[in-house]
Amino acid sequence: MAIEFQGVTKRYPDGTVAVDDLSLTVEDGTITVFVGPSGCGKTTSLRMINRMVEPTGGKVLLDGKDVCDSDPALLRRGIGYVIQHAGLFPHRTVLDNVATVPLLTGWDKAKARKRAAELLETVGLPASMGKRYPAQLSGGQQQRVGVARALAADSPVLLMDEPFSAVDPIVREELQDELLRLQTQLGKTIVFVTHDIDEAVRLGDKVAVMRVGGKLAQYGTPSDVLRHPVDDFVASFVGKDRGYRGLSFLSANGVEVKDVAKIEIGSTVAGSEIWRIAVNADGQPRGWLPPNSTVDGELAESDLVAGGSLYVQGTPIRGALDAALSSPASLGVVVDDDHKVIGVVTARQVLDVIEGTPQSVDS
Ligand SMILES: Nc1ncnc2c1ncn2[C@@H]1O[C@H](COP(=O)(O)OP(=O)(O)OP(=O)(O)O)[C@@H](O)[C@H]1O
Numbered sequence: 001m002a003i004e005f006q007g008v009t010k011r012y013p014d015g016t017v018a019v020d021d022l023s024l025t026v027e028d029g030t031i032t033v034f035v036g037p038s039g040c041g042k043t044t045s046l047r048m049i050n051r052m053v054e055p056t057g058g059k060v061l062l063d064g065k066d067v068c069d070s071d072p073a074l075l076r077r078g079i080g081y082v083i084q085h086a087g088l089f090p091h092r093t094v095l096d097n098v099a100t101v102p103l104l105t106g107w108d109k110a111k112a113r114k115r116a117a118e119l120l121e122t123v124g125l126p127a128s129m130g131k132r133y134p135a136q137l138s139g140g141q142q143q144r145v146g147v148a149r150a151l152a153a154d155s156p157v158l159l160m161d162e163p164f165s166a167v168d169p170i171v172r173e174e175l176q177d178e179l180l181r182l183q184t185q186l187g188k189t190i191v192f193v194t195h196d197i198d199e200a201v202r203l204g205d206k207v208a209v210m211r212v213g214g215k216l217a218q219y220g221t222p223s224d225v226l227r228h229p230v231d232d233f234v235a236s237f238v239g240k241d242r243g244y245r246g247l248s249f250l251s252a253n254g255v256e257v258k259d260v261a262k263i264e265i266g267s268t269v270a271g272s273e274i275w276r277i278a279v280n281a282d283g284q285p286r287g288w289l290p291p292n293s294t295v296d297g298e299l300a301e302s303d304l305v306a307g308g309s310l311y312v313q314g315t316p317i318r319g320a321l322d323a324a325l326s327s328p329a330s331l332g333v334v335v336d337d338d339h340k341v342i343g344v345v346t347a348r349q350v351l352d353v354i355e356g357t358p359q360s361v362d363s
Pocket residue numbers: 012013014016017018036037038039040041042043044045195
């Protein structure tokens with residue numbers, strides 16, 4: 001279900017223009033992230049979708065229909081909404097929190113609770129946690145309950161306002177991974193608000209960078225925004241290490257994969273002055289044999305130096321650089337989808353491609 005902002009403006013009664021002439025389309029089944037500094041109008045924009053805030057100009061269309069023509073209560077019930085600190089009802093059990101919307105829409109208690117228990121499992125919590133109260137859960141678990149409660153609306157649209165901001169960075173990454181995993185199954189139209197550009201580029205199919213005064217500065221794929229910021233504001237907002245972040249989106253197709261000396265575990269090997277990669281019978285890497293190693297009889301895993309990370313051909317170039325930098329031989333091992341060794345790349349080769357060929361951006 002697509003969401004369309006058509007010249008939407010919100011001027012609060014005190015004269016503050018929170019959102020100024022916003023036009024963009026959130027495509028069906030994608031995650032769009034509104035990102036920008038504090039006060040730039042992200043939350044106001046989000047809340048105009050479910051009519052928690054009414055626009056003072058322009059229109060928000062949901063599936064082609066002006067949201068202002070829908071009954072606000074019904075509209076809100078039909079749109080999943082997750083906020084910071086999860087916003088759970090403290091005096092209701094976790095299960096009843098998740099069952100809130102099904103109960104409101106007239107499901108009987110048993111059916112609503114059964115559905116709630118399933119949803120807890122969907123978001124990675126044991127159904128047995130349903131008996132606890134929110135205060136008896138960690139911050140990350142509470143956020144998962146918040147997501148489960150929003151999914152209970154069973155709506156194609158999910159609005160998420162800084163849902164993961166209150167948890168520590170590790171839990172936050174777990175929650176982000178979980179959301180991406182869920183999204184591959186659910187294919188919802190998700191609008192996600194954050195002030196964190198890393199979170200935005202990690203989660204978003206599209207990223208809308210907003211600036212104070214409620215103006216849209218740039219709307220595009222994460223790759224667009226990182227690699228081709230439209231102005232100084234966006235460039236400074238996406239940050240000085242954006243080059244490295246941008247690697248996640250750059251294809252490594254321009255890097256020439258070189259041959260590497262391969263030896264099979266269990267074979268008898270002669271001496272050599274170069275690094276050789278040891279492979280198993282399926283051609284998959286097991287480790288490196290350093291130059292001038294002496295092998296007593298057949299090559300065994302114990303003769304080897306552990307390898308670095310592997311680069312699966314066709315994935316973003318960041319993995320190729322990681323493979324080269326983590327390799328004891330300074331040669332990044334390139335493998336195919338079955339993890340068979342294809343060859344190697346050096347960090348220098350990867351850097352040359354990054355510095356020299358912006359045309360290999362894959363978006
Ligand atoms: N009810 C209100 N009345 C007057 N001004 C408001 C109201 N709500 C928000 N604003 C103002 O509108 C602007 C945008 O606020 P909004 O909450 O949408 O920003 P935001 O980008 O979500 O910020 P943050 O990241 O800090 O939550 C701010 O200047 C804010 O002070």
